[in-house]
Amino acid sequence: MHLSLWVPINSVNLRNTLSGLRGAVTVGMIKSDVPGTQEWLDERRRQGDLPLPTSSNPALSLKLCDPRQGPAPFQAVVVLIQPGTGLVLRPPPSCLFPPDPAPSPPAEQIRVKPDKTGVVTDGVKHSMNPFCEIAVEEAVRLKEKKLVKEVIAVSCGPAQCQETIRTALAMGADRGIHVEVPPAEAERLGPLQVAQVLAKLAEKEKVDLVLLGKQAIDDDCNQTGQMTAGFLDWPQGTFASQVTLEGDKLKVEREIDGGLETLRLKLPAVVTTDLRLNEPRYATLPNIMKAKKKKIEVIKPGDLGVDLTSKLSVISVEDPPQRTAGVKVETTEDLVAKLKEIGRI
């Protein structure tokens, strides 16, 4: 299924985005070198839309898309399968980040169920979401550098999540938490519910960092990380292509439409990983066996006090329309005549 979305980036949207950010994020100095941005920001400050830079409230100078540029095309493949999950680290600091069992790309042909309520998942091999693999890898690297004490892998969903958690354990996570959700409910699990679970877990386990993949490749929602940060009221660095720990702060380089943006976040924080952050390791044989001796705790969402009811309902899931054969015409007149013929003009 293909959905083409045109997302116009203009000054109105930017203003709303910034004011939205102001309340939720504790953000340090950010570099900006997109021409025209500084002037735009100064104008916003004069008008009172942005807080004035003070010693305790550093300047919010963001590297933004040039408002004068055209709209950014955005394509999404919408498939609703398994939700994302989280991975947690123990202080100092700890991080939580989820291995997401998404259906294995791209060798499997995804088929829509006859009743159009979703896609067929029976017999489809599930593996860890690639962005989650990157998150696991980053957490393990932080631990190997001795910057982090413990890495906990978390997944939300039915029993097969445990296999994905085992893979994370084999990559180097220390222990796992499986938030068990029955298969029927798991189908309706969305980013909001998973974010609630992760937020509660992050508080319960007293972690310092939550690492997630930026999005699941089955639904491409790209919401869980952001919502988790919102629930926890923690700063977030999304689409991270580089993560560096600097004392009690985290420097995150983000991939954004205009290029790269560098943030410094106070811990605890939420980071979502993008493709260029690292290349995940293979789980090797000795580590797979060692993973079998590591602990996976199984808990229920109710234990965390989370209600998984969704306010969304799927109306229909359909295949994209079949491409029909095109027609070649010789002249512009022919083209106009043809278009008139089929009622397009």
Add this chain to the structure above:
Amino acid sequence: MALSLGWKAPRNGCGLLLQAMRSSGLLLFPCGRCPWRGAGSFLDPEIKAFLEENTEITSSGSLTPEIQLRLLTPRCKFWWERADLWPHSDPYWAIYWPGGQALSRYLLDNPDVVRGKSVLDLGSGCGATAIAAKMSGASRILANDIDPIAGMAITLNCELNRLNPFPILIQNILNLEQDKWDLVVLGDMFYDENLADSLHQWLKKCFWTYRTRVLIGDPGRPQFSGHSIQHHLHKVVEYSLLEPTRQENSGLTTSTVWDFQP
């Protein structure tokens, strides 16, 4: 899983061994009078070659440098290779688990515990603890593991340490009738809750029926520390793990020997 290698039964075979043969769980063990040299030549040559090619003889980095073992090390191909390319079942025997290390160290340091006694090594893996028992003078040893490749590895490891190979039972011993043992040792076997439950029941029965001494080696795995068996354990000794073992088993720094007394 069973493996027939055409060994001769010892004339004084113990009840369990004969029983196992009868129930065709099968059993491989050498004639008691065979010299240790060449014991490995009784094994399937292809698998033996595979084992020799894909493991390294090592004795460093563990609590028992006196024992040589064929293990997976960073110099082996399958340390780095994709796991799904390994053609056999998971080679638990290719790792010298911290629980087993503590037990082996204790037996080597305290030979009185096993001298002249009959010893069962449950979940033998690489066979290190059984080898330690043999080195300390145990009179009768049975190494038990459900993986036949482990059985072969144990035979090769005996050869490495210049020991006459002892009997090896390739069957799930928890399903068989219990035999009398003076000592049962279990190295790093309590990593799975269901397995821990089964072992706990089996060991209780063993203790109450035959007054068997049970020693458990464990590095503090959460599945063990949180198990009800803890109520019946007395700490014997705790060893600090060497750096290579610590690195390979993140979060584990020591390994303890426990005496089971229900």
